[in-house]
Amino acid sequence: MTLSRIGFSFCLGVASLGLMPSAFAQEAGAETAPDAVSADARLRALYEAETEWRHQEFQLVKDDNRWVQGNRYPSETLETQGRRLAYWQDVLRQLDAIALDQLSAEEQINAAVFRQMIWEKVNSLEYKTYEAPFNSDTFFWGGLNPRTGFSSAARYRDYLGRMQDIPRYFDENFANMRAGLARGYTVPRVGIEGRDDTIEAYTVTGEDNPFYDAFRDMPDSIPEKDQVAMRTEALELIEAVVAPAYRALLRFMREDYMPRARTSIDAHALPDGKRFYRDQIRLYTTLDLTAEEIHQIGLKEVARIDADMKATMKATGFAGTFPEFLAFMRTDPQFYAKTPRELLSYAAYVTKKMDGKLKDSFSFLPRYRFTIRPVPDAIAPIYTSGRGGLESCLFNTYDLPSRPLYNLTALALHECIPGHSFQAAVALEAPDRPEFRKDIYFSGYGEGWGLYTEWLGTKLGMYETPYEEFGRQTFEMWRAVRLVIDTGIHSKGWSRQKAIDYLASHTALAERDVETEVDRYISWPAQALAYKLGEMSIRKLRTKAEAELGTAFDQRPFHDAYLALGAVPLPVMEAQMEQFIATEKSKLARNQTEAR
Template sequence: MIKKTFKWLGALLLLALLGGGAFIAHEWYGDKPVRFKSYVDRTMVKMAFDSPETLTSLGFLESIGIKGHNANLDDASLAKDNELYDMLPQIRQGVAQYADEDLDKSDRMSKEIALYLLDYAAVATQFRFHSYPVNQLFGIQNGFPSFMDAQHQVNTVEDAKNYISRLSQVKRQFSQSLEGLKLREEKGIIPPRFVIDRVLDEMQTFVAQPIDQNILYVSLQDKMIKAEQTAQTNNKSVFSAQEQAQILSQVSTQMQASVHPAYQLFIDYFTSLKAKSTTDDGFWKLPDGDKAYASLLKFFTTTEYTADFIHQTGLTEVARIQGEILTILASEGFDISQGFTPAIDTLKAQPQFYYPDTDEGRAQILADYQTILDEVSAGLNDAFNVRPKAGMKVRRIPEFKEKTAPGAYYQQPAIDGSRPGLFFANLYDIKATPKYSMRTLAYHEGIPGHHFQIAIGMEAEGLPLFRKMSPFTAYTEGWALYAEQVAWELGFQKDPYDNIGRLQAELFRAVRLVVDTGIHHKRWTREQAINYMLANTGMAESDVTSEIERYIVMPGQATSYKVGMMKILEIRAAAKQRLGEQFSLSEFHDVVLTNGAVPLDILARIVDDYVTEKLNNPAK
């Protein structure tokens, strides 16, 4: 019954995607749909409909009253994972069956990008288990509570029952995830000891908390209260006090029957695994770890850059950016004679750059972030013609995971507009983000950074679904880092200290090139990497530690930011040189953003084609 329902829902979605027509059945079931976009979209749709959590995250079915998927969690078994990998050759064959000469320009690019991804996946399949899927930064153990809190909407009793249904499936899903962890153990892919210590501490804290204080309980309680308050403004009721009490009682039952036992499975497993762990932190220690790391660098940078080249580039950029920061500090009267670190330490010690370490101080930080975002949003009209329709809100990272979370992150809006883009700020260490760093962080995660790039890509008309969500980190993170510089160029960081905040953020990404390759290629220890980053960034030790630990469990990802930014600036400079006075910053940004995330060499070609067309048709 469920499979039949999913097929019907898939056909309904495809109907909406294609705009109707008599050939719908062929486009959904045929070996070769008439439209290339139909083929790749239906492939994505079928994969999405196989993942109820993805459907919830995308948020398009709720707008037409379909919510059944919200009662289920994904199948996390190895068998299900194998199904996906077994499908890849078939999908590639389906993409390749469309001849280039039969496709328009947009579809040819979509085909090229699809083949790029599929060919990379085919080569990288040998390294599919080279990962630590449960770690201090992400994984089912903290991803599930975050998912339920941020993405499972509760506006009706049905929504609340679906929430409880998902709680009842947690033990099943954790048991399935354990299969993959044990297989990695057999292959000798075991997380470093500190990772095991971190996740054990996180999970033990989670289960020790009283149920009525747990995020899974409190989140649903808050959502029901807000839904009832909203309903009462229209003289209606969706959750009576009695219904709320009954639902929360069921939450308590499932927490004891499913959720806590699931976490105990992981606690028992990682407790036993700890004896096999070591303090070696780099991928070099794993079987074929050097090859796996080279593969990850290629994926995350979409370049052929070697680890040695990236490392040296990082060292060069660190020296350049530190020099610029010292110049500003000297102009503001700081003593720079002792070098970078003492000068930055003096800057950091100034109390005027920090909020009170209180609940009121943290509330003010969130309010000021929103003010910064509203201000920059209102002042970008000359630099961007295309703006996202989705709104942008600021939230605090959930307290249960903020100790090991990054300084901030962005969560994309729902496709149907029912959920805005969210900028999550880490307020655990009040001194980790001084006031002069806040603008840059808001520009990166929010406007005109991730929110512009991701929301505009999602809203772009005519692009296949996979291009709206392509996982090209060098493009997405490169854009966000580039956006920090654009905001400065447009005058949003006139205060010299705000500019230091911007340069420190760029320095941070340059240091990442050094430490990521240092850990995974040059065999640096965790402590070596922490000491290098502390000495060269001026960041708080709590942030440095969590960042280094992030690079250890996400090899290569940290190199994408600076590589992507440098490439986008290079592409912009080339366009500016060719166009001269005809160069338009807003048009350049539109070209970069409206094609979705792409590999960097393809982005260069997109911009080059735009420049050529503009030179040939200057009136356009």
């Protein structure tokens, strides 16, 4: 079977529909049939109405061409969840009534993306996932304070409004979590141990509370008297509203929720757990693969990468066994930064080195720039080694003996450039597309790209030593092992310790990272499957392009075409990139004919 096999009723048969973006599609000037105009208009009316409704429903406002949270958080009550479910179910019914074969090529893509997006929302609400609104990695109480300040007084006023709204927002989540406790739908206890510690920093008053950070460096465009007034209001809200709300959250987590959270770790133990895990696989990978199929793909990848890692070990001149080499990599001081500044500086060096190679990899270079920051102290002990986004790339400087430098090249490529930060910047300047597609994210597409860029570094001379190459292979193995561990835990009865041992024995990840990652897979079923499956799909398409175009293959338009799509389900991506290859092949044949 192939990774691009399309299944379940809500996925469009993109290959049979001949989906292709307008950039690759029919010749310009081709007339559109009247039926297509009618179907296109119906689809546009549907997704434009849903987009407007969703922005209002979730209290979003537009700021500099981006949708951001307004002066309140969205409602999380049971009544609200039921209303949203009914609305999105009706949207799906209306979408089903549109003749897909009458849509234009571009609207077929929009329909496929829209269907996947709405199905995910319906599916999550049907399972009542809002009753467990956090996991070991992501929390409903986290990220409410920004990493940096705001660019205007209006956004600061919205932020102050949200601070005022925190108690209501928390109380509604508490009610949902109690309902989950009552029916046995909770985050596994082992996967959230210590996560309550991330709340403590927000329980203090005064300027030490992280909610005040945004007010430390306000833009000069805001008059000084307004800055003073907003800082004063922020401190008052922290003392009277924010800190008390977080204290109530801490009590709820420690005294009520965590003692009653389930002790089982597999998704199958949840209500209707087997079907839930199957749908989570479809949600995160956008592929119709069974847990067993993914498990077997993982085992094959683990065996392949294991051979590569052992060959790299020999290239270093190490004379011991593979387990001894892993121990050496985890403990030798030469591989570890002595200060946070040293680690951040190394990451900055990698990203700047990659800057000089962008012209060899992309034709289109976005203008937006990210910065590098340490992971905030409040969450660093339980946070991953790094994470990238449009505005910043975070690197974890907590517990430096657990942050090997040989992993940093792969990590910086994945999270920063040309991975997530770069990808987000390209999306910001993307060709015009419907509003609902501008801020959507599919893990297979996005995380697959991140892992692909780690491999791309081998083509660009980014790995300077065999140890750094081993670090890259460790990261690739880490993503392959996920396929085995996630399916092992959630469908085969694996214990937490078995998963830890499996990950530790196949990679040079630090012990802290190993445990953090396994707990993530326990509490976030199927999310980690998307990375490797997405990367394999991209590399498969690149191999085909290289084979069919030969020496005429140019990775720059290949990469540009991929990123120009924006986030799409993997079957849609494959159909578009297949069309791109066919178009490039036709151009090549035409040029060769003309040359004769």
